[in-house]
Amino acid sequence: MTRPAVFLDRDGTLIEERGYLSRLEDIELFPWTVDAVRALNDAGFATVVITNQAAIGRGIIDHAFLDQAHAAIDRTLAEGGARIDAYYVCPHHPEAQLSEYRVVCDCRKPQPGMILRACADLGLDPARSVMVGDRWLDVACGHAAGTRAVLLRTGHGSREAKAPPGDVNADAILNNLMEAVAWILRTCSR
Numbered sequence: 001m002t003r004p005a006v007f008l009d010r011d012g013t014l015i016e017e018r019g020y021l022s023r024l025e026d027i028e029l030f031p032w033t034v035d036a037v038r039a040l041n042d043a044g045f046a047t048v049v050i051t052n053q054a055a056i057g058r059g060i061i062d063h064a065f066l067d068q069a070h071a072a073i074d075r076t077l078a079e080g081g082a083r084i085d086a087y088y089v090c091p092h093h094p095e096a097q098l099s100e101y102r103v104v105c106d107c108r109k110p111q112p113g114m115i116l117r118a119c120a121d122l123g124l125d126p127a128r129s130v131m132v133g134d135r136w137l138d139v140a141c142g143h144a145a146g147t148r149a150v151l152l153r154t155g156h157g158s159r160e161a162k163a164p165p166g167d168v169n170a171d172a173i174l175n176n177l178m179e180a181v182a183w184i185l186r187t188c189s190r
């Protein structure tokens, strides 16, 4: 049996956009993030973070820092009874300074590789799932993987919403993750 999921961009979606986040003290969840994630948990959606982290390929952060950052997010969520089920990270960039990450991969959003991998690993059904993010590449990634896709106006989203690319259309453009959760609960069957 496959489950529906909500795939969540990290920066600008779950937490404040801080450019290349490289200090744990810069992690700041939005005021509604814990409640929004818990509502998705309670409704039976898998919650999976899908994040481009070219900062790894650029040598700005390493995987150990990323693990610490995600553990910090998890601790804050857990205090409010909320949970991320899995994190998928693309460390690559075609011009990465570190040669092992300097590739044109299938996982850097807008490519759908991370979502497809999560669906295979965790038994998730893209057709009943939604990708949520603050950039058009998040929307394009979701659609390429066969999910619905919501653009948020948090993070880069207010700027992005004003400059829609010709070839990408969001299923909804909403103010923040809490509005997206309300939309998902209304729109998606579980």
Ligand SMILES: [Mg+2]
Binding pocket: 009, 010, 011, 012, 013, 133, 134, 135, 155
């Ligand atoms: Mg983002």
Ligand SMILES: [Zn+2]
Binding pocket: 090, 091, 092, 105, 106, 107, 108
């Ligand atoms: Zn990648």
